[in-house]
Amino acid sequence: MSFGFELAGTDGAARAGVLRTAHGDAPTPTFMAVGTAGTVKAMTADAVRATGAKIVLGNTYHLMLRPTAERVARLGGLHKMMDWPGPILTDSGGFQVMSLAKLRKLEEAGVTFRSHLDGSAHFLSPERSTEIQHLLDATVSMVLDECTPHPATYDEAASSMALTHRWAARSRAAFFPREGYGQFGIVQGSTYADLRRESADVLGAMDFEGYAIGGLAVGEGQSMMYEMLEATAPFLPVDKPRYLMGVGTPDDLLGSVARGVDMFDCVMPTRAGRTARAFTSAGVFNLRNARFMDDDAKLDARCACLCCARHTRAYLHHLIRCEEMLGPMLLTMHNLTYYQSLMILARAAILAGRYAAFCAETRAGWVT
Amino acid sequence: MSFGFELAGTDGAARAGVLRTAHGDAPTPTFMAVGTAGTVKAMTADAVRATGAKIVLGNTYHLMLRPTAERVARLGGLHKMMDWPGPILTDSGGFQVMSLAKLRKLEEAGVTFRSHLDGSAHFLSPERSTEIQHLLDATVSMVLDECTPHPATYDEAASSMALTHRWAARSRAAFFPREGYGQFGIVQGSTYADLRRESADVLGAMDFEGYAIGGLAVGEGQSMMYEMLEATAPFLPVDKPRYLMGVGTPDDLLGSVARGVDMFDCVMPTRAGRTARAFTSAGVFNLRNARFMDDDAKLDARCACLCCARHTRAYLHHLIRCEEMLGPMLLTMHNLTYYQSLMILARAAILAGRYAAFCAETRAGWVT
Numbered sequence: 001m002s003f004g005f006e007l008a009g010t011d012g013a014a015r016a017g018v019l020r021t022a023h024g025d026a027p028t029p030t031f032m033a034v035g036t037a038g039t040v041k042a043m044t045a046d047a048v049r050a051t052g053a054k055i056v057l058g059n060t061y062h063l064m065l066r067p068t069a070e071r072v073a074r075l076g077g078l079h080k081m082m083d084w085p086g087p088i089l090t091d092s093g094g095f096q097v098m099s100l101a102k103l104r105k106l107e108e109a110g111v112t113f114r115s116h117l118d119g120s121a122h123f124l125s126p127e128r129s130t131e132i133q134h135l136l137d138a139t140v141s142m143v144l145d146e147c148t149p150h151p152a153t154y155d156e157a158a159s160s161m162a163l164t165h166r167w168a169a170r171s172r173a174a175f176f177p178r179e180g181y182g183q184f185g186i187v188q189g190s191t192y193a194d195l196r197r198e199s200a201d202v203l204g205a206m207d208f209e210g211y212a213i214g215g216l217a218v219g220e221g222q223s224m225m226y227e228m229l230e231a232t233a234p235f236l237p238v239d240k241p242r243y244l245m246g247v248g249t250p251d252d253l254l255g256s257v258a259r260g261v262d263m264f265d266c267v268m269p270t271r272a273g274r275t276a277r278a279f280t281s282a283g284v285f286n287l288r289n290a291r292f293m294d295d296d297a298k299l300d301a302r303c304a305c306l307c308c309a310r311h312t313r314a315y316l317h318h319l320i321r322c323e324e325m326l327g328p329m330l331l332t333m334h335n336l337t338y339y340q341s342l343m344i345l346a347r348a349a350i351l352a353g354r355y356a357a358f359c360a361e362t363r364a365g366w367v368t
Numbered sequence: 369m370s371f372g373f374e375l376a377g378t379d380g381a382a383r384a385g386v387l388r389t390a391h392g393d394a395p396t397p398t399f400m401a402v403g404t405a406g407t408v409k410a411m412t413a414d415a416v417r418a419t420g421a422k423i424v425l426g427n428t429y430h431l432m433l434r435p436t437a438e439r440v441a442r443l444g445g446l447h448k449m450m451d452w453p454g455p456i457l458t459d460s461g462g463f464q465v466m467s468l469a470k471l472r473k474l475e476e477a478g479v480t481f482r483s484h485l486d487g488s489a490h491f492l493s494p495e496r497s498t499e500i501q502h503l504l505d506a507t508v509s510m511v512l513d514e515c516t517p518h519p520a521t522y523d524e525a526a527s528s529m530a531l532t533h534r535w536a537a538r539s540r541a542a543f544f545p546r547e548g549y550g551q552f553g554i555v556q557g558s559t560y561a562d563l564r565r566e567s568a569d570v571l572g573a574m575d576f577e578g579y580a581i582g583g584l585a586v587g588e589g590q591s592m593m594y595e596m597l598e599a600t601a602p603f604l605p606v607d608k609p610r611y612l613m614g615v616g617t618p619d620d621l622l623g624s625v626a627r628g629v630d631m632f633d634c635v636m637p638t639r640a641g642r643t644a645r646a647f648t649s650a651g652v653f654n655l656r657n658a659r660f661m662d663d664d665a666k667l668d669a670r671c672a673c674l675c676c677a678r679h680t681r682a683y684l685h686h687l688i689r690c691e692e693m694l695g696p697m698l699l700t701m702h703n704l705t706y707y708q709s710l711m712i713l714a715r716a717a718i719l720a721g722r723y724a725a726f727c728a729e730t731r732a733g734w735v736t
Contacts, residue, residue: 039687039694044674067661067686075664075682083678293435296443306412310451314443318435319407325693326407 003182003209005241005262009351013233013260016350019055019241021139022180023079023087026054028241028262029346031253031339032089034270037062038072038082041270042325042332045083050306051333052340055087055139057265060132061096064122065115069135077137089184089265090138091245092129092171095147095214106146108163126170130183134176142212143171145186150218157190164188165202172206182209184243191220193231200235210241213261217247226255233260250279250342251366254359257346269339273332276320280338283368285313287331292317305337306330371550371577373609373630377719381601381628384718387423387609389507390548391447391455394422396609396630397714399621399707400457402638405430406440406450409638410693410700413451418674419701420708423455423507425633428500429464432490433483437503445505457552457633458506459613460497460539463515463582474514476531494538498551502544510580511539513554518586525558532556532582533570540574550577552611559588561599568603578609581629585615594623601628618647618710619734622727625714637707641700644688648706651736653681655699660685673705674698 004020005028019026033040033048036059040048048056058078063069075081078088094111097104101113101122110125126144133141144167148160168185175183185203189195203211213232216225229244236242243263244256253264269279276288280300285292287299295313307316307330319327342362349358372388373396387394401408401416404427408416416424426446431437443449446456462479465472469481469490478493494512501509512535516528536553543551553571557563571579581600584593597612604610611631612624621632637647644656648668653660655667663681675684675698687695710730717726 037686037690037692038683039690039692042693042697044694044697045678046674062690066690067682071662071682074662075680081680081683081686294439294442306414310413312443312449314435314439315406315449318405318449322405322407322430322434324405324407325410325696326412328693329410329412329697 003180005210005239007239011350011353011355012258014257014346014350014355015260015262016347017241017262019087019263020180021087021182022178023085023139024054026087027344027347029253029257029343030055030263031343032057032263032265033336034059034265034267035082035084035088037066038078040332040336042274042328043336047306047333048084048336051336052344053336055089056084058088058090058136058138059096060090060093060129060136061100063090063136064093064124064132065117069132073135073137079137087139088137089140089243090133090136090142092142092144093124093132094129094144095246097124098147108166110144126167127174130171130174139181140210141175141181141183143168143183143185143208145188145214147218148188148190148215150190150215150220152190154192154195157188157192157195160190161188161195161199165199168203168206172208184208184210184212186212186214186245187232187236188215189228189232190215191224191228193228196228196232197235200232204235204237208240210243211236212243212245214245216244217252222252222255225252226259229256229259229261250339251363253339253342254346254362257350258355258359269335270332273335274328276327276331278331279335281362281365283366285368287313287316287327288320289317299334300338303334303337303341305334307334371548373578373607375607379718379721379723380626382625382714382718382723383628383630384715385609385630387455387631388548389455389550390546391453391507392422394455395712395715397621397625397711398423398631399711400425400631400633401704402427402633402635403450403452403456405434406446408700408704410642410696411704415674415701416452416704419704420712421704423457424452426456426458426504426506427464428458428461428497428504429468431458431504432461432492432500433485437500441503441505447505455507456505457508457611458501458504458510460510460512461492461500462497462512463614465492466515476534478512494535495542498539498542507549508578509543509549509551511536511551511553511576513556513582515586516556516558516583518558518583518588520558522560522563525556525560525563528558529556529563529567533567536571536574540576552576552578552580554580554582554613555600555604556583557596557600558583559592559596561596564596564599565603568600572603572605576608578611579604580611580613582613584612585620590620590623593620594627597624597627597629618707619731621707621710622714622730625718626723626727637703638700641703642696644695644699646684646699647703649730649733651734653736655681655684655695656688657685667702668706671702671705671709673702675702
């Protein structure tokens with residue numbers, strides 16, 4: 001089956017669609033659970049499926065270091081290794097190289113760095129990143145880009161964006177096309193609307209299977225992020241999926257869908273689950289708080305996940321106080337289910353032409 | 369339904385039976401997964417069920433400190449709290465008081481101690497232990513005993529045993545009988561066959577619903593443990609279940625079933641799962657070992673658990689190296705399944721009159 005994106009309906013700038021891939025479909029808007037090292041932390045693959053997730057993300061930087069791309073390939077690819085036959089999107093590794101690796105050296109050719117794990121030397125170029133993602137058998141590969149640091153002057157942003165564009169062309173040339181697989185370009189341009197538009201135009205002409213919007217949620221604030229989405233999304237091809245990288249809170253997701261974004265990924269629901277925080281229809285709770293000690297209500301009255309169906313807030317509080325692994329397991333399960341439900345309900349609202357009302361009702365529910 | 373034990377068949381001293389309780393049946397021999405603080409570590413209750421487990425164990429010492437017995441009762445009991453509607457056996461708390469608590473003072477009335485968590489003062493008597501287990505809603509309660517330290521002189525063992533007998537009588541008097549619920553006495557007597565027999569006789573006369581054999585697997589070695597089982601089991605009522613506390617390795621289980629034991633509990637399969645060790649039909653593996661890095665075989669060729677059905681040894685090795693929670697989760701799942709399978713196959717072999725051959729075949733498979 002060929003890789004594709006079908007628009008099922010719109011409501012203002014908000015879009016409901018379907019991403020079609022060699023590994024199955026994902027209705028959009030969609031949230032991709034982060035499976036950094038070949039596992040969504042604290043979750044079996046079956047549990048990830050039970051949250052409603054249709055597509056997950058893997059991190060090239062982590063996987064190239066452990067267990068290595070070549071080993072993943074020998075083991076039959078990432079899908080088989082992690083028991084996730086559905087679509088997998090991998091990032092290019094560039095973002096983590098800049099945030100995690102040591103002794104980085106960025107050049108036109110690529111980036112040389114030392115592993116944060118053992119200090120071993122590695123080189124990542126647009127070609128090698130593309131090859132690694134091919135070895136991992138990523139359904140969606142990302143081009144290697146430079147995530148422009150924030151804040152950046154106009155000249156810094158323009159120069160960084162130009163490098164991203166040159167790397168995008170090299171990544172595209174290195175991409176090995178296969179039926180049902182795709183590669184996404186990444187729009188940069190920092191907080192400058194004209195650069196964002198230019199980036200969308202330049203990358204749009206390269207005819208990627210989809211487009212990511214990068215370099216946001218890096219400290220610029222929600223209103224600036226929205227401003228940049230408004231300066232970018234309208235200039236991206238309407239028939240291609242749009243992916244906002246590394247975003248975000250439930251509120252960020254609602255606001256970004258309203259501005260034409262189709263796909264998201266973020267460690268927030270999984271990381272929060274490991275630090276006792278729960279996203280619910282009533283807002284965010286910290287289950288470590290003593291006020292939950294005798295609370296025999298379910299975590300989220302509107303949720304049907306295993307955690308909410310079977311357990312009380314008091315039990316979750318108990319597990320967290322005892323540092324029992326089941327605490328993070330159940331909260332991760334719930335948080336991912338909450339994120340998936342939010343996207344499923346958003347999609348239904350878009351198709352019903354009542355997305356703004358849905359957002360208002362959802363936000364009104366967040367009382368904590 | 370009334371609490372009971374039905375013998376379905378024997379092969380030599382080995383017994384196949386069914387434990388019948390208010391919370392369902394458990395075919396024996398059976399292994400009880402340890403759910404210390406109201407959770408089998410690293411497992412959802414559904415995952416515990418999927419291992420084939422029919423009865424789990426809770427630790428009174430841990431639960432009385434957190435979340436407290438009264439709170440468990442307010443939350444509807446341990447079954448509801450931990451999503452385990454099946455039978456639950458709780459220990460008396462005595463063993464952990466002596467091994468974990470601080471500033472212990474053992475008297476005829478009971479034991480005073482300070483919590484290892486916050487130093488708070490607590491008192492555990494036969495009556496209070498029985499009350500706590502009632503509040504927890506334990507299907508099977510254990511009498512408070514003194515687990516005689518090893519080694520003990522004959523006089524020390526006799527004196528300790530006598531205290532256990534007096535506490536057993538007080539525990540029995542404090543027990544609140546309910547349909548389908550039971551209380552087990554605990555045989556002590558250290559490594560002295562005549563004391564073991566005396567203890568079996570004295571407790572047998574108190575007409576408990578079942579009998580535990582305590583004070584073993586505390587350093588006396590497997591052959592002495594077997595000697596004591598042979599000095600005890602024949603003198604216990606034939607129509608009551610026999611539970612060997614805190615045992616043990618798969619080999620210990622096979623040898624103890626051969627000597628008439630029906631029930632076991634041990635942290636071994638769960639703890640091993642959190643330290644990269646796997647019990648398999650081919651023996652014990654440490655999945656941290658680099659030799660598994662490229663091993664694309666399933667963990668145990670004879671196992672149908674989720675871990676074995678879906679993943680390779682190489683993936684487990686990767687998860688462990690990355691310290692991903694899924695490693696302990698999958699290994700715990702497998703280890704508990706292995707223990708359950710061992711008991712299920714043992715039962716079938718007993719009923720088929722080929723238990724000795726089954727043990728020989730199973731042990732021959734353990735090549736590592």
